[in-house]
Amino acid sequence: MSNYIKIPLAVNPARSFASVSTTIAGSRLSGGGTIVAGTISAAAATSVSPAGGSAATFAMTSTGTAIANVTLTCAAIGEGYKVDDVITVAIISPVAGKASATVEMTFTVIAADLAASSGAATEPFFFMPIDNVGAVVKDSATTCIVELKQGNATGTGVDKVAKYTITVDNLPATTALALQADVAAAVIKAASAENAQPEVKFTTSGVECLTVVLS
């Protein structure tokens, strides 16, 4: 029998696009008007419905004159987007040799477009056994490391043990120390009260856990 802590996994949390290499295929786009084939355009601003996300921008390339020939590439990952948001990319004005579109383009966000998130309606918590936890370690403002008393790499020194990496969204911002203390508080509580299975409470309001990965 093990002691556990429960880490709440946000269901479709507001988050950034996955990276600046995220692409949107033409098959997912609508609108665009007259498409001009060409190399990558300047980044265009976006708007989103429903409101929430902001600051993502996309650049356009096109191999032909049909909307299906267009590929949008994320230029700024923004923040606050959710699956099923509808993104509208502003008109991309013509520049010699560059792709352009005379009308706004729209697409619907899917999970693969956004930063990874493990939460689902059927997966509201990550259950972490704490019996072999070695220490709760400070890492960054978006990640906390729970190192285990279990070697998993050859050699001596740091990073030779198995660990859980807990990743939270970057907005609202928390701190590495707050994350460490939040997770440690649950581990301490679980260690003090067998079978209590306490939930990690993030002290910074609005912080949402995206993923917990064992490595």
Added chain:
Amino acid sequence: MIKLPIYNSGPTALQPRYTCVNVEDVYQVDKVATADDVYDVIHIHYSTPSFDAGDFLRASIDYTTGTATVVTDQDIENLKDLIASANQNPSSTPEFELIGARDANASNIVKYQVVDIQIKAENPAAV
């Protein structure tokens, strides 16, 4: 499990929040100098094997990143006693506090609070 105060983690330096470290299977505790006899690190050695034959695990608890001696021989003895006590009371998670913290004030207590903690692999024969 024991808990350790984390620097700059609470609403004030005198109200720290905590991290924790496992103290099962500990066979040795010692103080370590970061450099030039500045003793600000505690090593907790486990009998838990690491990945390679002959290697074992160790927790390193860092206090001042080399700026002041804060760990004394008495601190090590106190920690050993606390580890023994924690293992006699499995559901307890007592706090370990350096002796210097008892006389510290808001301006200097952070010296006695944990800056970093990590689990590492070591070869005791080579230490």
